[in-house]
Amino acid sequence: MNERRRLLAAGAAAALPWPRALAQGGYPAKPIRFVMPYAPGGSSEILARPIAAEMSKSLGQNVFIEFKPGGGTTIGADMIAKSAPDGYSIVMMLTAHAVNASLMKKLPYDTVKDFASITLAATLPLVVVVNAASPYRTMAELVAAMRASPGKLNYASAGPGNTSHLSVEYFGSVVGAKLTHVPYKGSGPAIVGLLGREVDLMFDSLSSSLPQIQAGKFRALAVSTLNRSSVLPDVPTIHETVLKDFDVSVWYAILAAAGTPAPIVQKLNAEVIKAMNAPEARQRIEAAGYNIVGSTPAELDTFIKAEIVRWAKVVKDSGATVN
Numbered sequence: 001m002n003e004r005r006r007l008l009a010a011g012a013a014a015a016l017p018w019p020r021a022l023a024q025g026g027y028p029a030k031p032i033r034f035v036m037p038y039a040p041g042g043s044s045e046i047l048a049r050p051i052a053a054e055m056s057k058s059l060g061q062n063v064f065i066e067f068k069p070g071g072g073t074t075i076g077a078d079m080i081a082k083s084a085p086d087g088y089s090i091v092m093m094l095t096a097h098a099v100n101a102s103l104m105k106k107l108p109y110d111t112v113k114d115f116a117s118i119t120l121a122a123t124l125p126l127v128v129v130v131n132a133a134s135p136y137r138t139m140a141e142l143v144a145a146m147r148a149s150p151g152k153l154n155y156a157s158a159g160p161g162n163t164s165h166l167s168v169e170y171f172g173s174v175v176g177a178k179l180t181h182v183p184y185k186g187s188g189p190a191i192v193g194l195l196g197r198e199v200d201l202m203f204d205s206l207s208s209s210l211p212q213i214q215a216g217k218f219r220a221l222a223v224s225t226l227n228r229s230s231v232l233p234d235v236p237t238i239h240e241t242v243l244k245d246f247d248v249s250v251w252y253a254i255l256a257a258a259g260t261p262a263p264i265v266q267k268l269n270a271e272v273i274k275a276m277n278a279p280e281a282r283q284r285i286e287a288a289g290y291n292i293v294g295s296t297p298a299e300l301d302t303f304i305k306a307e308i309v310r311w312a313k314v315v316k317d318s319g320a321t322v323n
Contacts (some may be wrong), residue, residue: 027087027264031062035091037076039069041188042158043205044092047122047252050284054275069185072100072160072322074107081109085259087268090118093253095163098307102315103161103322111308117300118254118268121276122290125249126167126203126224127210127232131194132217134201139222139241142201146177154180156190156199160322164190166311167203167224167248169320175243194218205250206231207288224248231289251307252290253300265297 034052036044045065052063068076073096083089101111109115128139136142146153157165160183172179182199184190187208193199195217202209206229212218213232220235226247228237238246254272256265273294275281285292295303314320 027267028059028061030088031064032059032087033089034063034065035076035080035089036065036067037069037073037091037093038067038158039184039186039188040067041191041208042186043124043208043250044094044252045188046207046288047124047285047290048092050278050281051121051272051275054278054281055271058271058274069159072096072104072162072183074100074104074109077115078108080255080257081114083257085116085257085261087256087260087264090254090256090268092121093255095166095250095307095311096159096161097253097255098304099161099163099166099311099315101308102312103166103320112301112305114258115255116258116260116265117297117304118256118265119272119297120293120295120300120303121252121254121272122285122292123249123251124290125206125229126163127206127213127229127235128201128203128221128224128238129194129209129213129218130201130221131197132219133197134219136201136221137219139236139238142221143175143177143242146172146175146179150178151180153201154182154199156193156202156204157181157183158187158190158205159183159185163248163250164203164205166314166318166320169318170248170314171203171238171243171246173318174246207290210289229289231287251293251303253304269297 034048036048038044048065052065055063068079076091080089080091130136155168184193187205190202191208194202209218213220220232222236222238222241223229224238226239276292276294
């Protein structure tokens, strides 16, 4: 089993110990800023809310969410890369963090060297959704329409470099179909676009589109992982329907600035994992379709490096560019 699959299947990892002096007092002595590099309403916020709430209770300090969308996540990431390495500013980065290393010609930070890994928090399938009024009812019908009119169908993404962008470009390149990319500043605005029929489809994070699917406003055609989702058991996979072995998921990693002291990194690691596994938080997270991971910092370091290599190949093979 390769490193990526081993880590994703690992489940909640044991937290690392930290020095007794740190556990007894000191950090945190003030609120902690939890940056979301997307607009409100997306999958990162859905996961971050219960984590922040539980951490606030456990630490006795407010862990508050701050939205910094734009630049395909680079604005929020750069804020953390250039912040004081004291553990009072952390960020939730998604798969786009690894994608941007090859997709963007120049980044204002080093994807590996400028960040301290805390934990790979969770993973989540993508779901292929269309507006409920769309004529497409199956993936086969959608692919046929893509091939019949190259570039005519528009797809929304949560931003350039996001998994909702690259997964479609990769999918299209393999099935021989061309679509037009319409990037938004997060899943929330992209969902509004699909609700308003500004676009034809979206490969969205499951947690973001699930309320619209349940409300009958979106039609789910397929999920992006090899296995069906437990929260949408009747929705087939892309693997089952039109493209064998297609397997893409979104991952959610929590990072701090490089140079953050190891004891603080270790404490944050333990607190995030404890927060995700608190009964109420775990129920909310899993009900939204996430798979809780909870890696060690060292495991996340290895994982991100492997993902940079993996997505560099996807970028090259698909010919994807940032608009």
